[in-house]
Amino acid sequence: MxxxxxxxxxxxxxxxxxxxxxxxFYTALSNSPWWTMAGGMGDEFTFSAEVSPFNxxxxxxxxxxxxxxxxxxxxxxxxxxxxxxxxxFVGSLLAxxxxxxxxxxxxxxxxxxxxxxxxxxxxxxxKSFVGVGLPLVGKFTLExxxxxxxxxxxxxxxxxxTLTQEYWTALAAGILSAIAKTVHxxxxxxx
Amino acid sequence: xxxxxxxxxxxxxxxAFAAVSPxxxxxGIHGWNIQAMVTPLYSPPKIDFRLEPxxxxxxxxxxxxxxxxxxxxxxxxxxxxxxxxAYGPDGKALAPAALDKPVTSQPGSTxxxxxxxxxxxxxxxxxxxxxxxxxxxxxxxxxGESIIRVFGSKVTAPISSSFEISLADILKR
Numbered sequence: 001m002x003x004x005x006x007x008x009x010x011x012x013x014x015x016x017x018x019x020x021x022x023x024x025f026y027t028a029l030s031n032s033p034w035w036t037m038a039g040g041m042g043d044e045f046t047f048s049a050e051v052s053p054f055n056x057x058x059x060x061x062x063x064x065x066x067x068x069x070x071x072x073x074x075x076x077x078x079x080x081x082x083x084x085x086x087x088x089f090v091g092s093l094l095a096x097x098x099x100x101x102x103x104x105x106x107x108x109x110x111x112x113x114x115x116x117x118x119x120x121x122x123x124x125x126x127k128s129f130v131g132v133g134l135p136l137v138g139k140f141t142l143e144x145x146x147x148x149x150x151x152x153x154x155x156x157x158x159x160x161x162t163l164t165q166e167y168w169t170a171l172a173a174g175i176l177s178a179i180a181k182t183v184h185x186x187x188x189x190x191x
Numbered sequence: 192x193x194x195x196x197x198x199x200x201x202x203x204x205x206x207a208f209a210a211v212s213p214x215x216x217x218x219g220i221h222g223w224n225i226q227a228m229v230t231p232l233y234s235p236p237k238i239d240f241r242l243e244p245x246x247x248x249x250x251x252x253x254x255x256x257x258x259x260x261x262x263x264x265x266x267x268x269x270x271x272x273x274x275x276x277a278y279g280p281d282g283k284a285l286a287p288a289a290l291d292k293p294v295t296s297q298p299g300s301t302x303x304x305x306x307x308x309x310x311x312x313x314x315x316x317x318x319x320x321x322x323x324x325x326x327x328x329x330x331x332x333x334x335g336e337s338i339i340r341v342f343g344s345k346v347t348a349p350i351s352s353s354f355e356i357s358l359a360d361i362l363k364r
Contacts, residue, residue, distance in 0.1 A: 040343025061236050061266065061342055069228040072217030079209035087202055099194035102202055151336075151349035158343075 004186045008095050011187050017092030017104060017180035023173030024085035024108045027166070028078050031055050034112075034167035035119060037134070039142055039159035046157045052166065053077035053115055077111065084108050088177055091184065101188045104181040109174030112167065137161050238341070239263040240296070244354040245303065249361075254308040255291065256333075256354045262296040268341050270294045270304060275335025275350060277308050279317055280326070286314040288333055306333060318361055328355045 008014050033050035040046045050057045054074050058065040084105040091103030116136075123134045132144060142157040221228050239262075246257040262268065273290040291305035308314075308331075321329045330353055337350040 041340075042343060044343035046342040046344040060233065063234060063236055065231055065233045067229060067231050068221060069214070069217060072213045075213035076210050079213065080206060083205055083209045087205075099198045102195060102199035105202070105206075107206070148349065153349070154347045156345040156347075 001186070001190075004183055004190075007183050008187050011190065012096050014092035014095040014104075014180055014184050014187070016176055016183055017088050017095070020108060020173050020176035020180050021085045021089035021092060023169065023176065024081055024088065027108075027170045027173055028054065028081040028085060030166060032166045033057075033164055034115060034170060035136075035161070035163050037159060037161040039157040041158060046155075047159075051119070053081075053111055080107055081111060084177070088180065092180065095184060095187050098188055101184055104177070104184045106174075106178055106181060108170075108177040112171040112174050115167070134159075135161055137163055236265040237263075238266050238268070240268075242304070242352050244352075247354065247356060247360050249310070252310055254286075254310045254356075256288075256306040256308060256331075258304045258306065258352065258354075259301055260294065260296055260304040261301045262298050265298050266341060267298060268296045268339055270296065270337060270339050271345075272338040273306065273333075273335060273350065274338070275306070275333045277314075278332045278334060279321060280330050281321075283317070285317055285331065286310055288335075290337075308333075315361075318356070322358055322361075328357045330355050 005011065007016055030052075031054065032052065033055070034052040036048070036050050038045050038048040040048075045059070045062075047060045048058070054077055056070050056074065084107040087103040087105050088108070091100040094100040094103075119136060123136060127133045132142060134140075134142070139158070139160045142159050143154070144157075145152045145154045147153075218225070218228065241259075241261040241263055243259050243261075244256065245259040248255045248257075260270075270290060271293050273288065275288045277285045277288050279285050286309050288306050288308040291307045294302050294304045296302050310318075318329060332351065332353040334351045335349075336347050339346045339348065
């Protein structure tokens with residue numbers, strides 16, 4: 001209970017909530033990718049993907065691959081996290097008010113978890129539809145063959161997939177917001 | 192309804208609005224055509240080449256067959272090597288051949304691609320036998336695989352081309 005009092009400046013402000021909301025603001029306003037995959041050598045890429053819930057850019061042979069609904073889904077994700085950041089910030093400043101408890105959102109934590117699950121499902125779908133196994137992280141050689149003129153065209157591409165610093169920042173913000181919500185619950189109980 | 196209930200309802204309402212309104216807006220802009228909204232759009236770059244014989248020369252025990260390579264596509268391609276075999280008009284293998292040196296082909300450009308055929312005694316006697324059959328020109332076909340680099344990927348693709356060699360070319364040797 002002492003720790004809760006310290007973290008809330010004697011039940012007035014939820015410091016962890018404020019910190020997590022600031023991280024969530026940064027996460028939602030950043031266009032940096034959470035996950036990248038690039039195949040090729042040097043500065044030439046056969047394909048590249050820069051993916052975050054707020055921005056998705058995919059290129060194959062130097063040409064973009066677009067899905068018209070994606071910018072709207074990205075905007076929805078951005079607005080949701082911005083709203084979560086705002087409500088957590090306001091709730092954290094008003095930690096002494098019992099009605100501030102519902103303002104502490106867990107959306108900041110669910111998004112990085114759903115993102116990872118979505119990536120996992122997406123990569124497995126790619127494996128079953130195109131027959132190409134792509135790992136979530138790590139270096140690998142992508143080998144792919146297509147029939148051509150009675151023979152085969154075989155391609156071999158060195159590739160690398162990474163979860164970026166931005167992803168870990170977003171996950172840290174989410175975990176912090178979950179702890180802040182727990183602390184907030186303790187404050188509400190004590191009021 | 193108490194204050195907590197009001198705040199909870201308000202945040203739920205705002206959350207739903209933030210999550211759904213961009214999608215509804217997007218669907219509205221695209222005429223509610225859900226299939227078009229979820230279909231990936233991609234137009235791959237054009238990859239097209241023209242390979243035509245442009246000259247022959249002997250140098251020692253090698254025959255250099257030159258080809259004019261015109262890149263009609265939109266992609267830079269580096270021809271790194273050939274693993275091919277030269278065949279006579281009767282389909283019999285004459286000699287192994289390889290790319291003399293790597294060739295970088297920029298879109299819209301024409302480069303000379305030189306095939307180096309190792310002409311040993313066996314290949315020469317075959318040429319002689321073709322000429323003795325009454326042919327004045329011998330059609331040589333090269334078949335095998337090419338190793339090319341496109342956008343940082345190594346591609347192995349089948350390749351086939353042909354050139355003609357005359358008695359005069361052989362005598363020049």
